[in-house]
Amino acid sequence: MLTKRIIPCLDVSGGRVIKGVKFLEHRDAGDPVELAAFYDAEGADEMVFYDITASSQGRGIMLDVVSRTAEQLFIPLTVGGGLRSVEDMTAMLHAGADKVSINTAAVQNQELIRQGAEAFGNQCIVLGMDVKRVEGGSAPRWQVYTHTGSDGGRPRDLDAVEWAVRAAELGAGEIVVNSIDADGTLEGYDLELMRTISEAVNVPVVASGGAGTLEHMYEVVAEGKADAVLAASIFHFGTYRIAQAKEYLAQKGIPVRLA
């Protein structure tokens, strides 16, 4: 049976992991290459690197990090952050990324999804979206935000569910949904959001933002219909190990790959 995936995400800037990973002994907690190898050994199903510098100088460093990671990581690696063109994607894929993730650039230029999918196949193109629940109204609605790296981001005139459907039609092979409301709260995912999007599209949906407990992870795959969970703090701070998360899910009847 296809398993639900657990995907640690590392924010990388200037070749170093930002925020670090706090529980590692005898390791360089800021080195993305070492951390990727560590999470692989822990049973991570994939890895994501998010490049939060995205300056041209930073891009060169990131390509080097991706290349060194790919030398020793034999699980899929997705790289996102600041990719604006097919040329940017090509460089990351040649460096050794298996998938590229685009977010703001895709909202600004929807054709980028189609161009990327035509060049590399749908399976290579991940659409990331940051969304916020719209208060009021009878039916639940969520709005897409871009530039969320700074000042809370910019609201766009774009409905999250419609955007997910459109992106899948254009060729996104996977959609990562990050709830701005839930992100960092450790109070759980926005289950209604995840379920609504997962049921609206016929590509895998990855839930992001809000995990504080293992029960939250269970809820988002069981009730939220997510195909995978992206997690940062919950693993980096050592609150839980990946194996613990997988055992918890397995006990509750969720198919996972136990390392």
Next chain:
Amino acid sequence: MTEATITIVDYGAGNLRSVAKAMEKLGRSALITDDPEEILKASAVILPGQGASESAMRALHQRDLVEPIKDVIEKGVPFFGVCLGLQLLLDSSEEGPSPCLGVARGQVRLLPPEVKRPHMGWNQVTLHGTHPVFEGVESGSYFYFVHSYYAAPDYQSLVLGTTEYGVQFCSVIAMNNLVATQFHPEKSGALGLRLYENFLKSMVDGNGGG
């Protein structure tokens, strides 16, 4: 004995480097090439792949690689197909009108609409026999898949492994000197590397190549 160089067919598809890195991790040198002569004299060939069969077949024809690939399989050179590199071995694909390599009788079909496509992630392979490449690998082990089409060979005798996703499909083909997987061993962690290692030890080194 000098260990054989592994020849990886380059037809513009993705993940060539990751296959080469897996070989290097196992201490082997890998040659990524689109030169028909290099393929014809190879001791072992890997046909990787990702993307669409139609454009892949076009790329193979443009580079005059179709006949060399068929030749090495016919000659008994150890051969490993990965993902699209498995699908291309069949006669044809629902993905497009061009004939595929026709090394194995059968067709490539689209996964049913009830399941999300691509089939992306870790899924189990049920083994229906023993094979040196799967030495030490239990039936039901997990490997990493990413694809929307699947191979449906006419002869069940070629089907070494199957996987469930909307349908039960052929995820491993084995015939003579050839083995091919719908999943990506180079993305399947330690177990995936083990398959390549088994391939090298049992089919390549034992073949007098090098």
